[in-house]
Amino acid sequence: MEVLDTAALLTWPLEMLMQGVCANSQLAEVQRLSPSRHLMLEAQGPRFDEPTPDAIAAATAASQETGDYTGLSSVDLDVLALALSTGHTLVTDDYRMQNVCSHLNHPWRGVIQQGVREVRSHALECVGCGGIHLQGDTCTDCGSPLKLRRL
């Protein structure tokens, strides 16, 4: 199993997410970014867990040591805490989280995998509500046009 950051949750094909573990707070973040994706993840997505207070404290301490703490959101800290406390590889393109993992010799890898054609570095962002979509010309949530955005 691997701990997946929110970029993976938003962009990976659902079947690649099945073996993943994510933090509960990420589900709320996905709901905000892409309500349609949120519905799919709730129905058939990865496992969602709550990191323990001890794990969050350890992730906080480690990121303070590397100087990355101020750049991390509370969701980022949850993701880091889950990875560090479970020992699972962290999948993230966030250089701050990568840096904390490297500092602790914890395994990590990027979200964008070579050789997997479905994986994208871009997503379609709604100009109206800001929702992230993987296909289409208009937003399925509010009907506004979509524009390409780098993740």
Ligand SMILES: [Zn+2]
């Ligand atoms: Zn929209």
